[in-house]
Structure formats: C-alpha cells, structure tokens
Amino acid sequence: MNPAAGVACRDCRDFVGDPHALESASRGLGILSSAFNAISAHDGICSHHDRYVARSSTCRDFRQIEHRVDGP
C-alpha cells in the first residue's frame, strides 16, 4: 500500500508512538522529561525514515495500519 501523501503518520505501520517505546528509543529522555508529557503532543518515531515525526505529519511511504478487530 503506497497511497499519495496526505494520510497522517499516526495511522502508519512505521509510526512508533507508544511512549514507553519512545522513552526506550530516546536514551535519557526520562531523566529530565518524559514521553508522557503534553509538550511532546504524542509525537513518535518513524521506523522507515528513522526520524522523529509529529502524529499529523505525512509522507509518500505511508502504510496503513490494519484496523483492530475487537471481540472474538
């Protein structure tokens, strides 16, 4: 899946937005800050481009995450 740019990073498979993972990837982040703060605006890391990205960023390499199926 490689749609045109315009779909946000937050819905991409390559977007790592979990704050625990973010703290793990950004060594020392928890010493004087946190990945759980409001300032970070729930940014993440793009594992495809290896860059910090905002949730609302976009790019041409977007890969939609699969919809979660709740229940059995």
Add this chain to the structure above:
Amino acid sequence: MSAIVESIPGHASPADSERTPGSSERAWYRTEDYWAIILGVGLVLLAAFAVWNGTSIKWLAVAPQKWNALGDVATHFANNAVRYLALFAFWALAFTGVTRALGFRASQFLPAFAVIFVASTAIIAVGAWAEADRYNLEPPLVALAIGLLFSNVLTLPSWLSAGLRVEFYVKTGIVLLGATLPLTLLASAGPVAIVQAAIVSLVTFGVIYFLAVRLGLDRRFAATLGAGGAVCGVSAAIAVAGAVGAKKEHGPIAITIVVFWAIVMIFVLPLVARVLHLPTGVAGAWIGTSEFADAAGFAAAQAYGGYAGSVPGIDGTADAAVNAFTLMKVIGRDLWIGIWAFVLSIIAATRWESNGIQGGAGAAEIWRRFPKFVIGFVLTSALIAWVASSYSSADYNKILKPDLINPVKTLRTWAFTFCFLSIGLSTRWRDLASTGTKPVIAFSAGVLVNVVLGFALSALVFGAYWAAL
C-alpha cells in the same frame, strides 16, 4: 518495536494498544499533565474543604521538624510512625493509580516508590538538621548527589526505574506550588518574566542554531539543540525534533548534552549566586532564565531559597527564590514551546531541504503542545486566592496559613524531593548517548551566553524588581 516495548521494565500494556486508525489524539489519561492537575488541584480542594469543616490535612502532611540531636529525630519518627505510614499509603495509592493509567505495572512501581519514599524521608530529615546549612546539606542537592552516586557507582535493579517518574513528580509539585504563589504576583510579574525570558530564549537559540549550522550540523539537529538550550530543555528538544522531523539519533545526543549542563547548573548557579550574595528573588530569576529543565531548576532554586535566613548577606525569603524561578521558567519560557515548534515546523517545511516528510503542523499545534499542567498551577493559585478572600488578614495567619497553606507546602516538598532523588537515580552517564564535539561546542556556547545574559538581566536590568519580589 514490540520487542523493545516488551523489554521495558514495568511496562504493562501492549505497544499498539492505542493504535486505532483515525484517532487524532492519545487518550488524555496517557498524559502526565492531566494527572498532575487532577492530583494537585484535588489535594488543594481537599485541604480547603477540610478547613471549611473546621479541620485540616496537616495530620497527613507530616515532615521532620528542625532537630539538634539524633535522639530528637528518632523520637519524632517513633511518635509519628502512623502518620508517615498514612502519607506513604496516600502517595503510593495516588501514584500507583496514575502510573497504572500510563501503562506501568503496579507490582513494579510500588516497591520502587517505597524505596523512593524511604530515601526521601531520610533526605528531608537530614535537611531538617539544625547544622545542615553549615555543611551545605540542602535537601535538593543532597537528593541529587545521593541519587547520582548510587546510580553511577552501583548497579541499580531494573525494577527501580518504574518509580523514577521525574516529570510527573515535578509537575505535581508545580501544581501544588500554585497554592502558595499569589495570583496577583502571577499577573503583575508574569509580563516582566515573559519579556526577560523572550530576550534570553531568542538570543540563546540564535547562538546555538547558527553556530551549529556553521559547524556543519544538520539544520533540524541545530534547531533541536537550540530549543533544548533556549526553551525547556529535554522536553523542548524532543518536541522540536518531532515538529521539524529530526533524525532519530539526534534526539539522544541533544538529551545527553542538555542533561549534562542541567546537572552542572544545579550545583553551579546556587554556588555562584551565594558567592555574589544575590537576593533570593534575583537568584531565582537567574536560575529560571539559565537552567534548562523545570526539575533541575526547582532543585537549584529550592536549594538557594534554603540559604534565606541562614546564610549571612543573602536577603529575601525562600519562597521568593522558588516564585521568581517559577515565573521565569514556567510562565516566561515553558508556555511558549508550542509557538516555537509551530514556527520551526513551518521554517523546516518551507526553507530547509526536504527530508521526505511533510510536517502536518497547523496553528492547533500550539495548543496541542501547550504544557497543560500550567493550567493546574493557575487553578490552585486562583483557588487559594478565592478561599483567602473570605478571611481577614488575622484569620489568614491564624487559620489558613497553618491549616491549609503550610500542609500543601509540605506535600509539595515531598513531591519535589521524590523528583530530585529520581533525577539522580535515573542519571547514569554510561547509558547516555555519546555526542561528538560539534554539538557540544554549539550548545556550550549557548550556555555561556545564556548564563551571562541571564545574570545581567536578572541582577542588573531587572535586579531591583526581582529583589523586591
């Protein structure tokens, strides 16, 4: 990435638990700021309700009093053991609930917090020793020094890291601090703080950014470093890294440099201010201008405030140091991170070489990055102002101060001590990223300009203003 997440100590929830397509925001309960507001404002409300009902939370807000002989402090603990247990139970319950909502396992947070609480009790007790001032045993500095010593000399168990939530402890402390910072002071001194902070922030960012670019560093990295030095340390660096799309390896480098200078300044700024006999308000403003992170700055400001009345030649009150720091750092610098990130994201998208990622920032980004805990800080200040308005000056000193203000202040001291100890315990130099020379040179040049300019503005240009705070 799942492997990374699973290896994180104390992490309870699956990595993609919040990855619902189309969701624009993480759930509010996964953000520390909102929990700091709930806990801090809730505590102040509870304290106010207690006073209205003719009682007080001061039974819960226990802390060691000034003591001369070890026997005194031992007697104090023996007589108040139940109160300390109740206080531990209160903090443990509140923090375990919050960290559970953030995704940490209660089974790992609780023992870690028990260690933090016991160590903090010892540190506050040392600070209450009548001779502590003589030996510079200020609790914030003792907490940091002990933490740094243990984390860098010994190998701490990994489960302890679940309890080291520096940012949450400091935010809770700041919200509680609002209760002791008059709303009128916030309104009158806020604009001065904003002007002073704006001058220093712009100059510091400019020095770091342009020197970094001149040294050949990537512009996005230069902006990340600049924000770290100019606005609010590590938080600003990572926020700007996300806004401009900085490389993944540049975040940890910026973190290492900011943490190094922030820790150095915790000890250096109070020491130099003490040598110069700066009034507490002036020193607080200088620390607020020239420290790089809220938690680090509170340690320095609270340590310097401790000199008031105990070190000859230092005028002012302990509160003046912390209040001036808070006005300068929180109101003058932290509040504006959203605008920095917004402006830099536009510059990155329109002026810098493309990195293949289009920033999606709009004006809404300013609110999204707003440090929400500040709302709690203003709320508690307004709440106390409202409560106090129905008391005469005499009743304020007779009832409100001992039954409401002082207990909240004691709880704030606890929250800050948890924070200072956690900074020390989580700072393991060997675990931090190596930096290379160029980023260090660029950032250090900014530090030098920041410290000198911050001193000139705090002590000379606005000196009379901050001294009278």
